[in-house]
Structures are given as structure tokens and as C-alpha cells.
Amino acid sequence: MKTKRIVNQVLFIFIVLALGTSVASAQGPQPPHPYPTVSPQGPPDFPLEELELGKPFSPDLLSDEKSSSDVESVTLGSPGFVFRYVDTFGVTEEAYPASTAYLNRPDGLFMDGSDNLYVTEERGCRTLRYNSSGTNTLSIGTAGLCYTDDYIFSGPLDLALDGSGNIWVADIYHRVAQYDSGGTLLQTLPEENSWESGSDNTHFDHVYGIAFDSSGRMFVADRWNHRVQVYTFSGGAPVYDSTIGETGVSGSDNSHFDQPHRLVVDSSDRLYVVDHANNRVQQCTESTGWSCTAFDSGLSYPHGITIDRSDNIFIADSDNSLIRKCTPAGSCTDFVTGIPGWIADVAVDSSGNVFASDWTYHVVREYNSIGTYLGIFTGTVDTPYLADTTRIYNPSGIAVASDGSIYLTERWGYRLLKLNAAGSQQWTVGEAGVYGADNAHFGDYWIGPEGGLALDSSGRVYVPDSGNHRVQIYNSNGTYNSFFGSYGTGNNEFDGPFGISINPTTGDIFVVDRWNHRVQVYDSSWTYKATLGTTGVSGSDSTHFNSPGGGGC
Secondary structure: OOOEOOOOOOEEEEEEOOOOOOOOEEOOOOOOOOOOOOOOOOOOOOOOOOOOOOOOOOHHHOOOOOOHHHHHOOOOOOOOOOEEEEEEEOEOOEOOOOOOOOOOOEEEEEEOOOOOEEEEEOOOOEEEEEOOOOOEEEEEOOOOOOOEEOOEOOOEEEEEEOOOOOEEEEEOOOEEEEEOOOOOEEEEEOOOOOOOOOOOOOOOOOEEEEEEOOOOOEEEEEHHHOEEEEEEEEOOEEEEEEEEEEOOEOOOOOOOOOOEEEEEEOOOOOEEEEEHHHOEEEEEEEOOOEEEEEEEEOOOOOOEEEEOOOOOEEEEEHHHOEEEEEOOOOOEEEEEOOOOOOEEEEEEOOOOOEEEEEOOOOEEEEEOOOOOEEEEEEEOOOOOOOOOOOOOOOEEEEEEOOOOOEEEEEOOOOEEEEEOOOOOEEEEEOEOOEOOOOOOOOOOOOOOEOOOOEEOOOOOEEEEEHHHOEEEEEOOOOOEEEEEOOEOOOOOOEOOEEEEEEOOOOOOEEEEEHHHOEEEEEOOOOOEEEEEEEOOEEOOOOOOEOOOOOOOO
16 A cells, blocks of 8 residues: 655754755644644645755766767856765654553543453554553554554544454544454555545545444544445445435534544444534434434533443543443433543443543543542553653754754654754753643644754754744753743734744844744844734735745844
8 A cells, every 4th residue: 555654753964065054954844723622633644755865966977978078068067065864863763662551642442342442542643452451462553653554543543343353443644444353454445545535435534433333334433524424345345335414514403513523333223423513422323314313412522432231321521521421311420520631532341440541641541330430541641652862753843053963853742852963862851742831841732843943142942832832942951041922913922933043143033923924033132123924914925925834044
């Protein structure tokens, strides 16, 4: 199957050989604009292509049949930049050390008939299986490596087992993938170019949930197409059967969904759909066609759902920090309240114990059948992974000092790193994989530190902290110095600063204010001087920008 990469974990260092010019800055891929509600979202959808570097002219390139006069008549270009590969800092396709003792944003849960718990790790981009004792017995994917490939996920959000025990994973960009019980890939839907979104019957736009009924039909929640797709199987391959909802049309009546999330089917083959943006769960049944009715409402952006052996329904009422329990007749009560983290999904074992994926604190929590907290089943509180000094997680910005020291940021690692000229880590700022708004953290869920970094004449490091709409400033030893900016459209405000550059002669600071479609100019004392572009207005003429990225002086 074809591969489309969307996150690169390796920092390639090139040395400029001509004109004695040093590398100043670089930038990573641009993120999509944040969605208005707290909803998991993967990296941007673009192919990673290798650059073919320029080569110096060589007479060996000429044919042996050419005369010496022909050789002499070749005019070389003006002297310029010529690059050669020198070294690699980071470990190729290894974002951080893999360990199943840590969960990087646990999301979807599924419990099989043998009480094996399956966990989709959204930011870790893995599908994991744990037995009833909490021992890991299967891992599909590579920790922190996120793109679309046979054994790589762009952001797994849910999973389910079919009647043969095969594992089906709902992968955010934009596919479902089937594996056997040992983790061997069997097929994907769509089969080719599955990273491409679509609204026909074999494509999806942001896959969020998956479930099977007793006859083996497969249900797929197609979020941004606002529908649930139904498939039967022929020769093991899924065949489109029907659509529940209206493709591309959201709504709040019983015949529409608004961003359907996870799904579950009861013993009577009634389908329950988490109707996320409508703050409800819909129950759907089939007679001459599909019809749905509200099963539970008054929720706050619910995400997850599961069912026990008695057809009781459990709902992850995520923004209310609680789990709802509903009888088959639709009588619903709060099962667990006051959960410390943000619960993404739920699962129930054969003894009635309830498991909740705590996305905020990177753990799966366990409760008994009456809602008493039993503790953490798997994961480590507030620790998505353990970083080491050799790996770089999703590098975004880079700057090189006059002494060869290298400063770089990790977009999803939420850190600022300093390496010496040989590539050895000197210090870090930030907590690996954890975002925040204080002086020692960067970013929010969608965006970490983004775009190009800059160094001023005093050696201070300027970091565009896009998720917090500010520029963070650190001294050359990694200690905090100051910051400027906040959210807004004013002269000292930003909406997603994405790059920064400093004029080496004047000390003027240029901040790329991406979603305000402008570049803000400040003097070396961080006092506002000017705006390039028109605030809040995108355009393609010479006086406007359209979501500008990085830059340099």
C-alpha cells in the first residue's frame, strides 16, 4: 500500500559551504486551524518528499565526444549555496523510547469477551492490548510516529473486534484498518490512498468510531460527513450497504447527526451513536430503513460509549467529567462524577468493572460495578512518555547560534531544546508531551511551539508559543526571561504566532501572526512599531497575507 507521511521525527543538519553564511532558522509543517470545540485532531495531511540538493558542476557530466572547446564554452552559474549532508541529530522514525507502561493521550477503549482491554493511543499513535492483569500483550504502531501506513497510524481514535476476532481500528485520517489477533494487517478501507478524505461510499472524512452487530455488519462514524456508514462483507471485504444520516449535512433533528463520534450495538442490534455536537446519544433501529431517536440528552460534548452484558449503556460525558449509566429502557443516572481528568471513552468487563480513558492524565482508570474507584489500570499519571537525550519528537523550529549551538522546538513534545554543535543535548525547557500556559510550558492541545525560532544579540531565545498566543523568551542557559503577547487582534496581541525573526543590524523583531494574516514588527525592547498586512484580512495581493508561515532576516 502507498505511504503518505505526515510527521517527521528526525532533524537533518546541513552545513552551508559557500559564502561563509550560517543557517539561521527553519520551520516545520503548518498546522490546521483549531476546531472550535475540544476534539482530537491529527497532524496536517501532506506528503513528505525528499529534496534533491544542488550539486557542483563537474566536467565528468559532459560526454566524452565533446571537444575541449565545447567544455570551455560551458558557463558556470554565479557562486552560491552548496549543501552537503553532515550528520543526523535524533533517531530516524523514533520519536521517543517506546514503553507500554506509558500512554500518550489514551482515547478509544474496547473490551473483548476474554476481558482483554484494547486502548487506542491518540498522540502515541499506537493500538495496545492488555490482559485482565494489566500486562501488555500486543502493540501495533510505533510510539509517537504518526502518519498513514500499514503499521503506522495517523491518530487512532477507536477500535472494535469483528466476529472472527480481527481488530478494526478507526484511524482519524481517513480510514479503518483491519488486523488479525496477532497484529498482522489484513486490509484497509479505502484500500488505496486512504489518507485522502471523501464523501462517497468508500471514503471518509475524519473517522471517529467503529462497531459491529451480531450479523457482522460494520458501522463507521464518519465525523465531518455527519453520517454513519453501514457495510456488509463479501469474501471478507466490506461492501457498502447504507447510510444513517445525511452526507455532508449536520442537523439536530432525529434524522441528522452533528459530528457523530463513537458507537455501540446492543444484543437486539440497536445502534447507539454519540451525537457529539448535539450533546446527546441517538438510538437507531432498522425496519424498512434506518430511523433514530434521542436516547439520552443534556450531555456536554460526549465522546465515548460502551455496553455491558445486560445491555446497560455507559456514556463518557466528557465535558461534564462524569460517566452516565442508562438502562436498556433509557433510564439514565450519573454513575461516576467528579472525575479528575477528561474522559474520552469507557469499557466494561465481564464482572461489571468500568474502565475510563483519562485523556488528560494519560491513564486508564478503573471503577467497580457500583462506581467505586479502584485505581489506575494502566498508564502513568501525567507522564505520556519518558524522553531521552537522543530522540526529538516532532521538531518544528530551529535556530543556530554563532558558536554552533542548536536551539529547536518539538511541536507535540512541547519543549525547547538546546544542543551543542556536536548534537549533544545541553538542556530542555518544558515537560515532555505535556502542554500548559505557565512559564515552563508551551502550547495547548492543538498547537505546541510552532515555526521558526530566533536569537537576539544577547543570546536570548525567542519561541513562538502558538497555542498560548505569545512569544516566550529564554536566556541562553535555558532560564526564563520574559514574554510578550496575548490572544487578540491588538498591536501587542496574536492569534497563533507561527514564526519569528530578528534583524541582526537593527534588532527589530518580526513576528508572523498567522491567523491574523499579518506580520507584527517590534523594536529590540519589544515595543510595537508596525504591521505588515491587514489585520484579520487575508488576500493574495502585495499588501495582504493568507495564513503566513515562517520568515527570516
